[in-house]
Amino acid sequence: xxxxxxxxxxxxxxxxxxxxxxxxxxxxxxxxxxxxxxxxxxxxxxxxxxxxxxxxxxxxxxxxxxxxxxxxxxxxxxxxxxxxxxxxxxxxxxxxxxxxxxxxxxxxxxxxxxxxxxxxxxxxxxxxxxxxxxxxxxxxxxxxxxxxxxxxxxxxxxxxxxxxxxxxxxxxxxxxxxxxxxxxxxxxxxxxxxxxxxxxxxxxxxxxxxxxxxxxxxxxxxxxxxxxxxxxxxxxxxxxxxxxxxxxxxxxxxxxxxxxxxxxxxxxxxxxxxxxxxxxxxxxxxxxxxxxxxxxxxxxxxxxxxxxxxxxxxxxxxxxxxxxxxxxxxxxxxxxxxxxxxxxxxxxxxxxxxxxxxxxxxxxxxxxxxxxxxxxxxxxxxxxxxxxxxxxxxxxxxxxxxxxxxxxxxxxxxxxxxxxxxxxxxxxxxxxxxxxxxxxxxxxxxxxxxxxxxxxxxxxxxxxxxxxxxxxxxxxxxxxxxxxxxxxxxxxxxxxxxxxxxxxxxxxxxxxxxxxxxxxxxxxxxxxxxxxxxxxxxxxxxxxxxxxxxxxxxxxxxxxxxxxxxxxxxxxxxxxxxxxxxxxxxxxxxxxxxxxxxxxxxxxxxxxxxxxxxxxxxxxxxxxxxxxxxxxxxxxxxxxxxxxxxxxxxxxxxxxxxxxxxxxxxxxxxxxx
Amino acid sequence: xxxxxxxxxxxxxxxxxxxxxxxxxxxxxxxxxxxxxxxxxxxxxxxxxxxxxxxxxxxxxxxxxxxxxxxxxxxxxxxxxxxxxxxxxxxxxxxxxxxxxxxxxxxxxxxxxxxxxxxxxxxxxxxxxxxxxxxxxxxxxxxxxxxxxxxxxxxxxx
Numbered sequence: 010x011x012x013x014x015x016x017x018x019x020x021x022x023x024x025x026x027x028x029x030x031x032x033x034x035x036x037x038x039x040x041x042x043x044x045x046x047x048x049x050x051x052x053x054x055x056x057x058x059x060x061x062x063x064x065x066x067x068x069x070x071x072x073x074x075x076x077x078x079x080x081x082x083x084x085x086x087x088x089x090x091x092x093x094x095x096x097x098x099x100x101x102x103x104x105x106x107x108x109x110x111x112x113x114x115x116x117x118x119x120x121x122x123x124x125x126x127x128x129x130x131x132x133x134x135x136x137x138x139x140x141x142x143x144x145x146x147x148x149x150x151x152x153x154x155x156x157x158x159x160x161x162x163x164x165x166x167x168x169x170x171x172x173x174x175x176x177x178x179x180x181x182x183x184x185x186x187x188x189x190x191x192x193x194x195x196x197x198x199x200x201x202x203x204x205x206x207x208x209x210x211x212x213x214x215x216x217x218x219x220x221x222x223x224x225x226x227x228x229x230x231x232x233x234x235x236x237x238x239x240x241x242x243x244x245x246x247x248x249x250x251x252x253x254x255x256x257x258x259x260x261x262x263x264x265x266x267x268x269x270x271x272x273x274x275x276x277x278x279x280x281x282x283x284x285x286x287x288x289x290x291x292x293x294x295x296x297x298x299x300x301x302x303x304x305x306x307x308x309x310x311x312x313x314x315x316x317x318x319x320x321x322x323x324x325x326x327x328x329x330x331x332x333x334x335x336x337x338x339x340x341x342x343x344x345x346x347x348x349x350x351x352x353x354x355x356x357x358x359x360x361x362x363x364x365x366x367x368x369x370x371x372x373x374x375x376x377x378x379x380x381x382x383x384x385x386x387x388x389x390x391x392x393x394x395x396x397x398x399x400x401x402x403x404x405x406x407x408x409x410x411x412x413x414x415x416x417x418x419x420x421x422x423x424x425x426x427x428x429x430x431x432x433x434x435x436x437x438x439x440x441x442x443x444x445x446x447x448x449x450x451x452x453x454x455x456x457x458x459x460x461x462x463x464x465x466x467x468x469x470x471x472x473x474x475x476x477x478x479x480x481x482x483x484x485x486x487x488x489x490x491x492x493x494x495x496x497x498x499x500x501x502x503x504x505x506x507x508x509x510x511x512x513x514x515x516x517x518x519x520x521x522x523x524x525x526x527x528x529x530x531x532x533x534x535x536x537x538x539x540x541x542x543x544x545x546x547x548x549x550x551x552x553x554x555x556x557x558x559x560x561x562x563x564x565x566x567x568x569x570x571x572x573x574x575x576x577x578x579x580x581x582x583x584x585x586x587x588x589x590x591x592x593x594x595x596x597x598x599x600x601x602x603x604x605x606x607x608x609x610x611x612x613x614x615x616x617x618x619x620x621x622x623x624x625x626x627x628x629x630x631x632x633x634x635x636x637x638x639x640x641x642x643x644x645x646x647x648x649x650x651x652x653x654x655x656x657x658x659x660x661x662x663x664x665x666x667x668x669x670x671x672x673x674x675x676x677x678x679x680x681x682x
Numbered sequence: 683x684x685x686x687x688x689x690x691x692x693x694x695x696x697x698x699x700x701x702x703x704x705x706x707x708x709x710x711x712x713x714x715x716x717x718x719x720x721x722x723x724x725x726x727x728x729x730x731x732x733x734x735x736x737x738x739x740x741x742x743x744x745x746x747x748x749x750x751x752x753x754x755x756x757x758x759x760x761x762x763x764x765x766x767x768x769x770x771x772x773x774x775x776x777x778x779x780x781x782x783x784x785x786x787x788x789x790x791x792x793x794x795x796x797x798x799x800x801x802x803x804x805x806x807x808x809x810x811x812x813x814x815x816x817x818x819x820x821x822x823x824x825x826x827x828x829x830x831x832x833x834x835x836x837x838x839x840x
Contacts, residue, residue: 245726245728250721345802349803351803357799360795360798361795363795364791364792365788368784368788371787371788372788375783375787376784383771391765391766391768392765392769393771393780394721394770395722395723396713397771397780401785617731618731
């Protein structure tokens, strides 16, 4: 089987190399036979990568301990779901998984574009296959996944216990899908630059791909945050770890692109900027891969470090050099075809939104690499930890939140002072009123007033009012013009303008995320208690009665599970069961937290230590409103789904009339939020 | 540009001055990076038996109770472990670059955006029609239709 796996990888490498060469030659010489051959080679590469992936998964599932990778990342006692997940648990497997996703996505591109975009396709094939070729070359020459041990082992070392969590099955695939999907828009961008077809064709073609990439990257980040929250030692939901930053940066630049591309669609402007954002986003995905695997910067995600850093840096340099050269060569065609009608317009607001998003991305990048720069320049190792990122990025984040509310209030093309006054009046008053209420409520509930919480809550109210008003005024206007009921008008409004209203739903999710992060950071309560079975203790408004510890060990791990009965204000709230685990292979302890989550707060309990008499120490946190973060994440995902989902078109002349009228106003076009 | 620089310098001075006031246990813990490999501060490290964080927390509590200032405690740890024990770069010397660069980049970006917006609004740097030509296009629209559209748009804007 390993021979088959190795052969498949070599064939895939050869196929991608041929696909690149044939596509470029076919495009330059206008030889359709070579272009077709390039696409066929891409299919061949896909088939070979599927084969190699299947061989590795089979080896993991069937415990083929002659393969070094299988020994390193699995064992006979490892449950099946983690044996499959071990595919992306180590360096070689994760690179193979990366190529598997990339070739799968490109197969979809090939099917979609078998009759469309024929001028662009050879260059798209060449670009995407170059990326695949790079990863396959690493797999064939540097980190072969099917390397054999001198003699077969009888047992494996097992997957890192920290990874033996159900999030392992969904977080890395989501993140990888997010990362890898950006290759497709990047491929089309390079194709547009190479051919000079710099109209909005490549933008329209990649619209859904971009949303999909953003969707999965958002999902990956959220899943990662949730996983870190549930696993002790990963610093809560966000710790500004270099690898977390690596996933956050392309999300930021991708978000900037999602906004600025609307201006190109509406006004044929910002072509060079949008091109740069796509190139930057793709480059950041490669940079993220470099960070995860190079070991240049110390990270809590150190389980996939290797000596591949220089190769990724080299590849990144080539990507940036070629992309920058193409942009420079096409600079005349990338000039805007139109002009802004006014400095005071939503278009300008979008540019400032882009500035903040890219600014946060830069600050994050800078903080991530500064330890390396410091060591180069001064020879001194320093730490750039969460306090730096929080202090630098928090004000920028709040400014971005504010801009999220301001943007929709400014008219497209041209705003006047009069309509700005009338548009801002209600949300500003609502925001002030909410701030006033919060100034009394927050000290009453949490015992003190935090200025950051007050500012964020007030701005959040401002944004929420803006979003609600967008839905309400749109539905009311449509209802009047088309003669529909309010509910029907609202539904049809959303169906006709999926991207715009999906965007507003995403904004709603982001507002909730901001509230969750702020409140859980500012008003967190933390206590430690040592108790004997039968004793109780109080944390915040909760009383916890410790019942004792039970042994729930199995052949995979030793497990001590504590039982705590929770009551609050006389109400029984159920049981919390925090665990101490000790994995048998590798011999490593782990702690499973237990928490009770409500919209108001999370009661979060960690079993610290326990002795033979079952005396135990518990670390207990009360994290206010942290579930708003997850709820916001769910809403963000739903909003993106709404924007992507192909819904049946609304028919009827009257509807079309009303939509056209709304589109003219800049209020009802598909390119809204 | 100069004004922006003054504002940034002022912001840094203000934050530094604020941090010089009497520090609480959690503030001292937050200024120190845990050395157990978690990448967190001593305050946020949630490893219960952390070989670095737990004794340091005890030491900080004892030192503060004995009257040692937060800054003195931090200086003691820097002397022992080097600058890497600080959770964020100091605001002096080369480290100042870490703090200033994001704001300088942002200021530079803001200036670029302002210039770009003005240029785009004036029609310079575009391949499109000049401003006069562009804004004259809707002249052919029926005035009655335009009035109706205006009315409806006002309704929408309300």
